[in-house]
Amino acid sequence: MSIIKRHENNPVLTKDDVPYSVATVHNAAVVKHQNQYIMIFRSHRLNGRSILGKAVSQDGFDFKVDPKPFMLPAETGIFAEYEKYGIEDPRITFIDGEYLITYSAYSKHGVRIGLAKTRDFKKIERFSLITQADYRNVVIFPEKFNGLYARLDRPHSEISPWSVWITYSPDLIFWGKSKLIMKPMQYHWDEMKIGPGVPPIKTNKGWLNIYHGVFPTMDGSVYRLGVALHDLEDPSKIIAVADEWILQPEEIYEITGYVHNVVFSCGAVAEDDGTLKLYWGGADKVMCAGTAKINDLVELCLSKPREALP
Numbered sequence: 001m002s003i004i005k006r007h008e009n010n011p012v013l014t015k016d017d018v019p020y021s022v023a024t025v026h027n028a029a030v031v032k033h034q035n036q037y038i039m040i041f042r043s044h045r046l047n048g049r050s051i052l053g054k055a056v057s058q059d060g061f062d063f064k065v066d067p068k069p070f071m072l073p074a075e076t077g078i079f080a081e082y083e084k085y086g087i088e089d090p091r092i093t094f095i096d097g098e099y100l101i102t103y104s105a106y107s108k109h110g111v112r113i114g115l116a117k118t119r120d121f122k123k124i125e126r127f128s129l130i131t132q133a134d135y136r137n138v139v140i141f142p143e144k145f146n147g148l149y150a151r152l153d154r155p156h157s158e159i160s161p162w163s164v165w166i167t168y169s170p171d172l173i174f175w176g177k178s179k180l181i182m183k184p185m186q187y188h189w190d191e192m193k194i195g196p197g198v199p200p201i202k203t204n205k206g207w208l209n210i211y212h213g214v215f216p217t218m219d220g221s222v223y224r225l226g227v228a229l230h231d232l233e234d235p236s237k238i239i240a241v242a243d244e245w246i247l248q249p250e251e252i253y254e255i256t257g258y259v260h261n262v263v264f265s266c267g268a269v270a271e272d273d274g275t276l277k278l279y280w281g282g283a284d285k286v287m288c289a290g291t292a293k294i295n296d297l298v299e300l301c302l303s304k305p306r307e308a309l310p
């Protein structure tokens, strides 16, 4: 039995649900805001570059897409220079009364991370570009540690496989104190690269980190999801990384699409009853949803761990 239960109506959102022209709907962040579920999803336009759309749901599964896109690449100012090739893979963290949206900004200079803020998902303010080039997958913790914001990030590396780092900031502009905290494991489902997925979820045993891991095959790379647990007070300390994945491409809409064999998550909602609603892109083409017990994910880390830094 799978630890993640796929929703019966998967895929829950596809390009056919979008009232403007797109080729895909995937890799969405989802948050609960004023008793509604807000989904900010990525779509490829028909020129191959990405934009962000917004959809709203009352139950977390049945979403209605806004008539217009939520965020397009910036046209003026410093952001325009770095978003020309599109904006991708949003993640959302609620902290100090506002939602922080991190996203990958693509341009001829490479990929770096932009940070935008909103309080109501109507007015958005682009705030800062928080990495240089060659970073993806930045998730911000929903609490500060010793007065500092903390993020998990994933710089590119040619020497060592792509790994998860932690970095801190006093103001969401200047970032430092970076440290490598988790690496892929050789000849393991995540041996090629790992990257943060869902912004960390607080549990009584630690911060739950749902990440993606990639394995190279003769038929291309396979993207799966895994879990790790970080210390509540010092999130640079990893308590345990689960040895087994929690989700892999199995359904037809995960096996084939825009890029085949991909499940990729940027968001989840932790409900008060201990259920997690998890969202993932299927084959970079559709949005899927499922549920899990948060305790089961925590227990998987604790009962079947592997080394964090092999």
Ligand code: BMA
Binding pocket: 027, 088, 089, 223, 259, 262, 264, 281, 284
């Ligand atoms: C990664 C990113 C993701 C994508 C994944 C699978 O490198 O581009 O947005 O879902 O590859 O194609």
